[in-house]
Amino acid sequence: MQAVKEALHVATTPSCGLVCRDDEQRRVFEFCKACVQQERAGSLYVCGCPGTGKTLSISKVKQSVSRWADEMGMETPDDLSINCTNLGNTSDIFGKILEKFQVRKKASGKLSPLQQLQRMFSHKESAPRRMLLVVVDEMDYLITRDRAVLHDLFMLTTHQFSRCILIGIANAIDLADRFLPKLESLNCKPLVITFRAYSKDQISNIINHRLKVLEYDVFEPMAIEFCARKVAAATGDMRKALGVCRSAVEIFESGLQDSSDKGAGVVTFDHMDIALSKVFRPAVVNNILCLPQHQQMVLCALANTFQHSRKKATTLGELNKSYIEICRSTQVPAVGMLEFSNMCMILSDQGYLKLGQSKEDKLRRVMLQIDISDITFAFKVRKDGLL
Ligand SMILES: Nc1ncnc2c1ncn2[C@@H]1O[C@H](COP(=O)(O)OP(=O)(O)OP(=O)(O)O)[C@@H](O)[C@H]1O
Ligand SMILES: [Mg+2]
Numbered sequence: 416m417q418a419v420k421e422a423l424h425v426a427t428t429p430s431c432g433l434v435c436r437d438d439e440q441r442r443v444f445e446f447c448k449a450c451v452q453q454e455r456a457g458s459l460y461v462c463g464c465p466g467t468g469k470t471l472s473i474s475k476v477k478q479s480v481s482r483w484a485d486e487m488g489m490e491t492p493d494d495l496s497i498n499c500t501n502l503g504n505t506s507d508i509f510g511k512i513l514e515k516f517q518v519r520k521k522a523s524g525k526l527s528p529l530q531q532l533q534r535m536f537s538h539k540e541s542a543p544r545r546m547l548l549v550v551v552d553e554m555d556y557l558i559t560r561d562r563a564v565l566h567d568l569f570m571l572t573t574h575q576f577s578r579c580i581l582i583g584i585a586n587a588i589d590l591a592d593r594f595l596p597k598l599e600s601l602n603c604k605p606l607v608i609t610f611r612a613y614s615k616d617q618i619s620n621i622i623n624h625r626l627k628v629l630e631y632d633v634f635e636p637m638a639i640e641f642c643a644r645k646v647a648a649a650t651g652d653m654r655k656a657l658g659v660c661r662s663a664v665e666i667f668e669s670g671l672q673d674s675s676d677k678g679a680g681v682v683t684f685d686h687m688d689i690a691l692s693k694v695f696r697p698a699v700v701n702n703i704l705c706l707p708q709h710q711q712m713v714l715c716a717l718a719n720t721f722q723h724s725r726k727k728a729t730t731l732g733e734l735n736k737s738y739i740e741i742c743r744s745t746q747v748p749a750v751g752m753l754e755f756s757n758m759c760m761i762l763s764d765q766g767y768l769k770l771g772q773s774k775e776d777k778l779r780r781v782m783l784q785i786d787i788s789d790i791t792f793a794f795k796v797r798k799d800g801l802l
Pocket of ligand 2: 469470471552
């Protein structure tokens with residue numbers, strides 16, 4: 416099962432190529448190829464929602480470009496990958512690019528790294544001859560109020576002797592639109608390639624493809640279908656789909672430990688169902704699970720009170736009785752009435768219940784403000800150890 420989890424791990428790069436991103440990869444590859452062949456600079460912007468395979472695809476294209484240039488007997492482009500989340504300052508990106516040209520401090524005077532790059536790319540004598548493929552990932556982090564860094568970065572590909580192929584990657588679909596008008600008027604509009612969210616079929620294809628390295632069937636086909644359908648309907652995020660599958664494997668494993676049947680078996684639809692409900696459970700369920708123990712018991716008491724009756728309200732006194740009952744059955748010492756009514760006030764402030772007014776605390780009306788099913792589901796999750 417370790418091998419299965421590894422094959423499904425986000426950090427594992429599928430060795431046998433990528434499925435479902437052929438077209439996007441081909442377009443990026445063709446773009447880079449044309450730049451290298453014509454020895455010209457260029458820029459490209461890749462966007463799409465999280466987990467749509469942007470980072471992975473571009474890293475594969477980078478390898479393909481090197482391999483292709485090698486096979487053609489051409490000088491392979493130098494390459495540089497920058498993840499903007501690692502930059503202390505947005506403008507540090509220019510220092511990183513400059514480092515690649517191993518420019519010593521000589522003659523740079525007081526010029527900033529950006530100015531040095533601009534000067535270098537504007538003069539034939541100082542411009543590097545070798546092409547440089549720069550991949551700038553998580554580019555959203557470069558957005559400053561005046562967008563100067565982004566703008567200057569793309570402008571580097573417009574200098575007469577620049578040999579930079581710039582590939583920017585970001586989530587924001589409209590990032591290009593927001594800064595493109597200015598770049599367009601300057602005639603350096605990058606080519607935009609959008610990665611669309613994965614469909615159900617693509618997700619199951621990718622999972623099956625990743626599992627091909629194993630020699631046996633680990634999942635019931637229905638289980639993978641179910642995961643793919645749910646994830647595609649939500650966000651189409653492959654990272655999430657892989658996470659759910661790994662979690663289903665763990666649930667399957669814990670089932671093996673509990674039962675006497677240590678036979679082979681497969682990860683079933685039911686295992687996947689539990690794994691999916693962990694990831695896609697409503698926010699309110701997660702919030703309930705984060706409440707202090709006694710507040711959770713109050714909600715449990717409320718759910719018990721309303722579950723089998725048509726009543727929509729009870730009193731603090733009645734609720735307290737039900738709460739004490741739960742404390743007794745779980746052997747947890749109950750808190751006193753004053754503390755109990757304070758807890759109810761906190762739950763009311765957080766929108767779980769509504770408290771009416773009364774001179775006597777015990778007679779205050781209590782109404783549940785959330786769905787009973789969310790409370791019962793939260794306790795099922797807790798009971799099954801699915802936190
Ligand atoms: N076509 C695919 N084949 C195999 N695995 C894939 C594919 N697409 C995505 N994945 C897997 O899904 C995960 C997310 O992919 P990736 O990091 O490329 O997404 P991203 O689009 O860059 O997301 P983000 O916007 O969050 O950076 C990775 O673990 C990757 O291995
Ligand atoms: Mg990425």
